[in-house]
Amino acid sequence: xxxxxxxxxxxxxxxxxxxxxxxxxxxxxxxxxxxxxxxxxxxxxxxxxxxxxxxxxxxxxxxxxxxxxxxxxxxxxxxxxxxxxxxxxxxxxxxxxxxxxxxxxxxxxxxxx
Amino acid sequence: xxxxxxxxxxxxxxxxxxxxxxxxxxxxxxxxxxxxxxxxxxxxxxxxxxxxxxxxxxxxxxxxxxxxxxxxxxxxxxxxxxxxxxxxxxxxxxxxxxxxxxxxxxxxxxxxx
Numbered sequence: 177x178x179x180x181x182x183x184x185x186x187x188x189x190x191x192x193x194x195x196x197x198x199x200x201x202x203x204x205x206x207x208x209x210x211x212x213x214x215x216x217x218x219x220x221x222x223x224x225x226x227x228x229x230x231x232x233x234x235x236x237x238x239x240x241x242x243x244x245x246x247x248x249x250x251x252x253x254x255x256x257x258x259x260x261x262x263x264x265x266x267x268x269x270x271x272x273x274x275x276x277x278x279x280x281x282x283x284x285x286x287x288x289x
Numbered sequence: 290x291x292x293x294x295x296x297x298x299x300x301x302x303x304x305x306x307x308x309x310x311x312x313x314x315x316x317x318x319x320x321x322x323x324x325x326x327x328x329x330x331x332x333x334x335x336x337x338x339x340x341x342x343x344x345x346x347x348x349x350x351x352x353x354x355x356x357x358x359x360x361x362x363x364x365x366x367x368x369x370x371x372x373x374x375x376x377x378x379x380x381x382x383x384x385x386x387x388x389x390x391x392x393x394x395x396x397x398x399x400x401x402x
Contacts, residue, residue, distance in 0.1 A: 220381075277322075278334065
């Protein structure tokens with residue numbers, strides 16, 4: 177089955193800096209790669225996703241890149257703000273009926289002002 | 290996107306007892322997924338629930354401990370049986386895939402004493 181590795185486990189940046197979180201996956205059949213943000217005591221919230229037919233997707237300060245050959249994808253947050261502080265999870269799945277998301281171990285991002 | 294109502298939101302239970310968690314979705318979905326999130330950890334898939342058939346459990350999870358019901362396309366329950374303190378976690382249901390990706394219930398925070 178799918179295995180997702182995520183690095184780093186913790187990341188501390190200054191406000192305004194960029195943050196990059198990287199994930200690798202094992203199952204070449206995976207074709208859907210979402211990123212979730214989880215604030216303390218809340219459910220994971222989808223912030224951006226990418227499908228295997230594109231290499232990059234951007235939404236304002238957040239971007240995700242995908243390298244299917246190398247089986248890795250990354251989350252890029254620019255101009256970080258204190259409210260970006262949270263735990264971020266990457267996930268992967270073949271995105272077919274009946275397949276669940278498999279999550280990385282998470283990255284705790286701290287943005288200090 | 291689908292809206293999931295999950296309850297209870299939290300509970301404190303005595304060891305040896307059982308707790309049933311319910312998830313109600315506002316639209317018909319083929320698959321529902323149950324996850325466990327231990328304190329400070331990532332989301333681990335417990336099982337996949339398909340309406341009208343037995344749930345499919347991941348390695349390390351068994352039906353006797355985590356029985357699941359899926360009586361129709363909008364509802365599912367997860368029971369945590371014969372609880373011990375090690376079962377203290379957040380339990381989340383999820384639905385997907387769909388055009389909007391996967392969504393999560395608000396979670397059930399279980400404390401076993």
